[in-house]
Amino acid sequence: MTRARLTWNGNAVIRGTHDGAVRGLRLGSEHVLQVSRERVPIEEGTLERSGTATVDEQSLTAAVAYDTPYAVRQHEEMDYRHDAGRTAKFLELPMAEEADTVGEIIAAEMRRALR
Numbered sequence: 574m575t576r577a578r579l580t581w582n583g584n585a586v587i588r589g590t591h592d593g594a595v596r597g598l599r600l601g602s603e604h605v606l607q608v609s610r611e612r613v614p615i616e617e618g619t620l621e622r623s624g625t626a627t628v629d630e631q632s633l634t635a636a637v638a639y640d641t642p643y644a645v646r647q648h649e650e651m652d653y654r655h656d657a658g659r660t661a662k663f664l665e666l667p668m669a670e671e672a673d674t675v676g677e678i679i680a681a682e683m684r685r686a687l688r
Contacts, residue, residue: 593686597679602626602635608667
């Protein structure tokens with residue numbers, strides 16, 4: 574008869590997946606921020622520089638935001654004219670377009686944490 578011993582490190586696994594998810598969210602939100610910065614309307618660069626990416630480690634949520642008094646208006650006003658490559662919906666579109674990439678980034682970091 575062959576015997577095997579199994580040691581379950583459940584807490585370490587949970588901690589590792591959480592840490593990997595946090596790193597993945599951080600990298601994924603930074604990726605979306607970078608893509609959106611390439612599209613944000615630019616006059617003096619104030620709006621572009623106001624972009625931030627944050628992660629709430631407890632709730633495992635990430636946010637990308639622009640913080641100027643006119644950021645929402647610039648984002649929503651489809652009739653404004655912008656320089657080539659710059660557009661309204663400068664955050665919404667990259668978030669949708671990069672969703673698969675962000676998912677891959679998060680998955681890769683979680684796999685890396687479990688090695």
